Amino acid sequence: MEASRTLAEVLERDARAAAVTVAERLFAELRDAIVRGDLAPGDKLVEPELARQFGVSRGPLREALQRLEARRLVERAPHVGARVAALSFERLIDLYHAREAVEGMACRLATERCSEGELDALEALLDAHAALEDVRDGTGYFQKEGDLDFHYRIARASRNALVTQLLCDDLYQLMRLYRYKFSAYRGRTPRALAEHRAIVAAMRERDADFAELLMRRHIAGARRNVEAARRRQRKAAGTEPSMHQEE
Amino acid sequence: MEASRTLAEVLERDARAAAVTVAERLFAELRDAIVRGDLAPGDKLVEPELARQFGVSRGPLREALQRLEARRLVERAPHVGARVAALSFERLIDLYHAREAVEGMACRLATERCSEGELDALEALLDAHAALEDVRDGTGYFQKEGDLDFHYRIARASRNALVTQLLCDDLYQLMRLYRYKFSAYRGRTPRALAEHRAIVAAMRERDADFAELLMRRHIAGARRNVEAARRRQRKAAGTEPSMHQEE
DNA sequence: CCGCGTCGGATTGTCGACAATCGCCGTGCG
DNA sequence: CGCACGGCGATTGTCGACAATCCGACGCGG
Numbered sequence A, B: 001m002e003a004s005r006t007l008a009e010v011l012e013r014d015a016r017a018a019a020v021t022v023a024e025r026l027f028a029e030l031r032d033a034i035v036r037g038d039l040a041p042g043d044k045l046v047e048p049e050l051a052r053q054f055g056v057s058r059g060p061l062r063e064a065l066q067r068l069e070a071r072r073l074v075e076r077a078p079h080v081g082a083r084v085a086a087l088s089f090e091r092l093i094d095l096y097h098a099r100e101a102v103e104g105m106a107c108r109l110a111t112e113r114c115s116e117g118e119l120d121a122l123e124a125l126l127d128a129h130a131a132l133e134d135v136r137d138g139t140g141y142f143q144k145e146g147d148l149d150f151h152y153r154i155a156r157a158s159r160n161a162l163v164t165q166l167l168c169d170d171l172y173q174l175m176r177l178y179r180y181k182f183s184a185y186r187g188r189t190p191r192a193l194a195e196h197r198a199i200v201a202a203m204r205e206r207d208a209d210f211a212e213l214l215m216r217r218h219i220a221g222a223r224r225n226v227e228a229a230r231r232r233q234r235k236a237a238g239t240e241p242s243m244h245q246e247e
Numbered sequence C: 001c002c003g004c005g006t007c008g009g010a011t012t013g014t015c016g017a018c019a020a021t022c023g024c025c026g027t028g029c030g
Numbered sequence D: 001c002g003c004a005c006g007g008c009g010a011t012t013g014t015c016g017a018c019a020a021t022c023c024g025a026c027g028c029g030g
Helices: A007-017 A022-036 A047-054 A058-070 A089-113 A116-135 A141-157 A161-181 A189-204 A208-236 B007-017 B022-036 B047-054 B058-070 B089-113 B116-135 B141-157 B161-181 B189-204 B208-236
Strands: A074-077 A081-084 B074-077 B081-084
Touching: A022 A047, A022 A058, A022 A161, A047 A058, A058 A074, A058 A081, A058 B058, A089 A141, A089 A161, A089 A189, A089 A208, A089 B089, A089 B161, A116 A141, A116 A189, A141 A161, A141 A189, A161 B089, A189 A208, B022 B047, B022 B058, B022 B161, B047 B058, B058 B074, B058 B081, B089 B141, B089 B161, B089 B189, B089 B208, B116 B141, B116 B189, B141 B161, B141 B189, B189 B208
Parallel strands: none
Antiparallel strands: A074 A081, B074 B081
16 A cells, blocks of 8 residues: 555655665754754754764764755854754745746646656546545645645656756755644645646646646645735734744 | 956855855865866766865865755765766756746746846846947857856846755756857857847836746747757767767 | 953864775686 | 676775864953
């Protein structure tokens, strides 16, 4: 039963299993710890401490930190050190704009290039999502990764290595980080599923323009949801620039 | 006289001057060497050799190599080593598709957000380009960086840190690498300038939809130029998958 | 009482050396 | 003659230690 495990988790497991080097394993461990929230945004990452904690030297650890910096999950400054990336509404909205552009293109390319079998698999994935939603309706844990699974597949179907890498390696990890900290998509689950179905329908008709348009509207809708949440929070808490609730 | 020096060169110089650490300096040096063609695509980058050549240890060198890998300028494999990124038509076309998406969005955001002064500066830049083109018409060296200067400014005017970083730090360095190795934009210079002017005109009217559309068509046109070159080469040389002419 | 300079501890950046792994080349066998 | 196997050199990955830099506390002067 592959459907019981989300694609994102499978990719995670693969990345950790294929860690032929200590630095790769550390990178995967730290990435998961950050996305999972085990390391909170803004936390200082002290090299000797982490090295002792993982039982390795500082060399591979620094390599892992640098890879996390490239993925924008940690921020580093020379002679100052590394911190888990700070979260803010502005950055999340920036991220949505970037996703709207790149995923729109991925959807266009996928529409032009993917096989009928891939479209069948996409529809099967959405059927599975719908079934899960019937069981545990509302904001189930499933939605967290299930939505990303759909976008993962679109990205990979684009047959564009650069676009796929941008989405799957860079932007999606950031999305997951924000999702764990900030669930601003309340009640959007059924609507998102319908939008996914419309996208696949356009792809099935090989209407690349329309498929890209639908994908962009899908992501722009999610972004507007976040923008509305930001306005609500600003009105509620006066001038609160950050979105850290805890501590 | 700031106009005599392209924005790209200024950014280069800044990056090297602000190198407070050995790893940063090495990164800038190697990046320039790769873009300049001093290190040819596919060249093996042996750590002890480079370290001795630059008079540093392998530690900072490895860090620089990793940063180059994140920028997709070198490819690394565990226990195998690093090589300068291989060039191919397929990757270049992938790059154009990614640029079309991200730069289109950058142009849209810039249209919505930039000031009138920034638009004035953009038009002044295009005037300078036109003047230079009158003097040294045809395919001047100027065009190489001048075109990117325009796109640099659009990216920065988007006020989106992620989009700006994607374009200026990641994709543009790759474009420069391909431009040095593969000048497939013969005779496009006057046309590109006209398209740039049309983009700024749409931005001046604050027509974000049209500005994005024009930017996307501008980049798509350049991409089709490359695709035509690929077809020509395929017809000429039978089945030549790579675009390395030398060696 | 507050601001500023200085000092000390801690952390990061860099270095050289050791161990693990890969590619190559010669050899032997089918 | 072709191919698989094993040894060997070279390269990469990892480690611990040293030096440079930054952050905080303390003391001093205004």
